[in-house]
Amino acid sequence: MASKDLQKTVPFEGSNLSKKEQIAHMFNDIAGRYDFMNHFMSLGIDVGWRKKALKLLVPLQPKMILDVATGTGDVAIMAQRMLQPDKVIGIDISEGMLAFGREKVAKAGLSDKITLQAGDSETISFPDTTFDAITAAFGVRNFEDLEKGLAxxxxxxxxxxxxVILEFSNPTKTPIKQLYNFYFRYITPTIGKWIARNKAAYSYLPSSVKAFPQGQVMIDILQKIGFQAVTCKTLTFGICSIYCATR
Structure with a gap:
């Protein structure tokens, strides 16, 4: 039920486009302001979240990493620096986001180690058992079909x-829950309208987080697909969660 609710949660209510098409359009529109908005709205805490998620992969020493819904490549770049794999491949449906990501990769001098390419997370164009590790930061809740993408x-x-999946979650403890809900419901769309010039994108954000299956529900979905040793760790009063699973 939870994944069905997520599928119905879209950026542009009343649009004839599929959720996937709406997501691509939305991210193309905000690509140039996406990184700034991320760091501004999280007060820079999002950088630490990514580091904590990637640290879980250190013992594995992966040689081939796939970064799903890579966006502008923040995780791909951080993974290359922290884990030093042979190759990181990032896929995303938004060409606008990928264009900014490729600029960042080139500026970091990592174009020989990181490839960012157009790709649908629900029909990944790589053979079975290609990657040692897979990362996804703040992207899986945008899947049109969550279980298909995870499979x-x-x-x-x-x-x-x-x-390793990093995703927003809903705090459950008072008063963080109330403060968080107020910020997401009223402040986030206003900031989105003023700075990103796209209120719809930042109204969709809280709606998609609310619809996303969290905690044990998400663990159950991952286990049903076949993942083992599935764990969930909450960060910063439950604002964010790290899901870790092994094949």
Whole structure:
């Protein structure tokens, strides 16, 4: 039920476009302001979240990493620096985001180690068991079909490989819950309208977080797909969660 609710949650209510098409259009529109908005709205805490997620992959020493819904490549770049794999491949449906990501990769001098390419996370264009590790930061809740996307990630992961998903979650403790809900409901869309010049994108954000299956529900979905040793760790009073799973 939870994943069905997520599928119905779209950026542009009343649009004839599919959720996938709406997501691509939305991110193309905000690509130039996306990084600034991320850091501004999280007060820079999002950088630490990414580091904590990637640290879970250190013991694995992965040689091939797939970064799903890579956006502007923040995780791909951080993964290359922290884990030093042979190759990081990032896929995303937004060409606008990828264009900014490729500029960042080139500026970091990592174009020989990181490839960012157009790709649909629900039909990943790589053979079975290609990657040692898979990462996804703040992207899986944008899937049109969550379980299909997760199953694809399972398919291209090597046996013994590890997947790490970083995603927003809803705090449950007072008063953080109330403050968080107020910020997301009223402040976030206003900031989105003023700075990103796209109120719809930042109204969709809280709606998609609310609809996303969290905690044990998400663990159950991952286990149903076939993942093992599934864990969920909440960060910053429950604002964010790290899901870690092994094939």
């Amino acid at each position: 694809e990630m399972y398919r291209v992961l090597k046996p013994g490989g590890k997947m």
